[in-house]
Amino acid sequence: MDKLLSLRDAKALSNDEVHKLFSSHINPSLGKMMKMLGFTSKRPVRAEGTSIFFDDGAEVTDFTAQFGIMNVGHNHPRILKAREEWAKNKELEVWKFFPSPYQAALAKNLSLIFPGDLDISFFCNSGAEANEGALKMASKVAGADRPIVVHTDISFHGKTHATLSVSGSESKQNKHFKLLPDCVSVPFGDIDALKEVFIANKPRFGKTRVSTFIVEAIRAEGVHVPPDGYLQEVRRLCDDFGVTLILDEVFTGFGRTGEMFAFNHSGITPDIVTFSKTFGGGKATFGGYVARRKLFEKAYGSMNDATLHSTTYNGYGEEIVSAIEVINILHEENLIEKSRETGKYLLEQLNDLKAHHSLVKEVKCVGLLCCIRFENSVAKLAKLVPGKGSSHVISKLTTGGIISQLFENHNILTYTPPHDFDLLFLTPPLTITKQQVDELVTALDEVLGVNFSESSQVFLKRYMQA
Numbered sequence: 515m516d517k518l519l520s521l522r523d524a525k526a527l528s529n530d531e532v533h534k535l536f537s538s539h540i541n542p543s544l545g546k547m548m549k550m551l552g553f554t555s556k557r558p559v560r561a562e563g564t565s566i567f568f569d570d571g572a573e574v575t576d577f578t579a580q581f582g583i584m585n586v587g588h589n590h591p592r593i594l595k596a597r598e599e600w601a602k603n604k605e606l607e608v609w610k611f612f613p614s615p616y617q618a619a620l621a622k623n624l625s626l627i628f629p630g631d632l633d634i635s636f637f638c639n640s641g642a643e644a645n646e647g648a649l650k651m652a653s654k655v656a657g658a659d660r661p662i663v664v665h666t667d668i669s670f671h672g673k674t675h676a677t678l679s680v681s682g683s684e685s686k687q688n689k690h691f692k693l694l695p696d697c698v699s700v701p702f703g704d705i706d707a708l709k710e711v712f713i714a715n716k717p718r719f720g721k722t723r724v725s726t727f728i729v730e731a732i733r734a735e736g737v738h739v740p741p742d743g744y745l746q747e748v749r750r751l752c753d754d755f756g757v758t759l760i761l762d763e764v765f766t767g768f769g770r771t772g773e774m775f776a777f778n779h780s781g782i783t784p785d786i787v788t789f790s791k792t793f794g795g796g797k798a799t800f801g802g803y804v805a806r807r808k809l810f811e812k813a814y815g816s817m818n819d820a821t822l823h824s825t826t827y828n829g830y831g832e833e834i835v836s837a838i839e840v841i842n843i844l845h846e847e848n849l850i851e852k853s854r855e856t857g858k859y860l861l862e863q864l865n866d867l868k869a870h871h872s873l874v875k876e877v878k879c880v881g882l883l884c885c886i887r888f889e890n891s892v893a894k895l896a897k898l899v900p901g902k903g904s905s906h907v908i909s910k911l912t913t914g915g916i917i918s919q920l921f922e923n924h925n926i927l928t929y930t931p932p933h934d935f936d937l938l939f940l941t942p943p944l945t946i947t948k949q950q951v952d953e954l955v956t957a958l959d960e961v962l963g964v965n966f967s968e969s970s971q972v973f974l975k976r977y978m979q980a
């Protein structure tokens with residue numbers, strides 16, 4: 515056996531060695547993609563607030579918040595301090611046999627920030643796990659004779675078997691897996707289609723066979739906002755048919771859209787809300803759901819059923835103090851208001867940019883959930899060539915070229931969502947400043963300008979070599 519690597523050995527690896535080990539032991543294609551985008555030539559050594567610092571001295575502004583995790587910024591000092599104290603005091607890490615004061619306080623806080631009787635919490639480790647738990651609870655409430663789960667055509671709820679089964683945006687991948695039966699897709703934002711499914715599955719004398727509707731209040735990827743009044747109508751329909759309404763706030767939660775949760779824009783009270791990402795403050799993998807009291811009591815209220823759904827690690831240690839701090843920081847630093855205001859400013863600047871660049875087809879921001887859709891005339895033409903997948907590749911080249919230019923020449927980190935390569939996704943920490951927004955827009959103006967075709971060619975070359 516080769517010598518085991520120590521932490522010191524890990525730190526001493528060259529950037530080339532890291533890339534080679536990542537590619538051979540984790541994911542070769544992901545390794546190639548990172549290289550193409552220029553992400554392997556330097557290495558992050560520190561992160562603070564909105565910045566990532568690299569080993570070549572570069573300070574890069576993070577307009578991704580690492581897929582929307584770092585709403586309160588990287589390494590927030592309050593979260594670091596809480597975790598340091600936890601470790602220093604050698605607190606009990608896993609509270610399996612005693613009620614934890616930290617868990618109790620976090621659950622109380624959640625009951626305060628959610629409306630109505632959404633006041634029973636369950637904690638777990640990820641967004642997918644939160645959605646799994648929510649789907650199971652809804653199924654338990656409805657009973658085995660109501661197996662149908664409705665979801666939307668554009669949606670992502672995770673990559674476990676159950677959550678993939680209700681993730682419309684993953685439909686191309688789903689052909690590789692045996693998914694759950696009885697999952698029905700309806701178009702996002704289409705209330706009539708939803709009603710049709712509820713009615714079509716209602717026997718003459720009895721309840722609809724639908725147990726659950728799962729949806730994002732705002733579909734994060736692509737910033738899809740449903741028509742006005744949609745969620746209120748959904749709420750009414752679910753009440754009429756006795757269907758459990760699950761809102762997935764894994765991406766949109768904790769201030770991302772300029773409200774604490776995206777459903778707060780609508781004023782409704784869902785039955786179950788799932789969350790993760792920012793919940794762990796960017797320091798811990800942490801997720802969970804809150805459910806209405808009456809639902810929880812029906813599902814798991816009896817002694818016999820109390821642990822029907824559980825998991826080993828469900829919020830005991832540093833993750834729980836991180837989450838308590840996250841909710842307090844969001845309030846005390848007015849980050850929700852900042853998200854709203856800075857998002858509005860970013861949208862104005864991006865609209866200005868759109869007026870000057872024909873490549874920019876559409877810009878959208880709800881709070882600091884933002885995206886730019888690129889129109890690529892070559893991709894449009896390529897769509898006419900069936901079966902070659904060429905438009906997909908050209909979209910990748912366009913957006914990939916822009917991402918790598920912004921990173922390599924302007925020290926700005928951006929990304930494209932996994933299901934739509936025509937989009938540049940912008941989800942910075944909510945602490946991002948107007949000055950940093952200006953820097954992004956100036957950089958984009960330059961990248962999309964005179965040298966655009968040149969930079970696309972540089973990216974194309976890397977793409978061919980990969």
Ligand SMILES: Cc1ncc(COP(=O)(O)O)c(C=O)c1O
Pocket residue numbers: 581640641642643645670671672673730734762763764765766790791
């Ligand atoms: C809306 C939404 N739901 C669920 C998930 C799955 O979360 P996780 O990756 O933590 O399992 C994601 C992840 O990006 C998401 O964006």
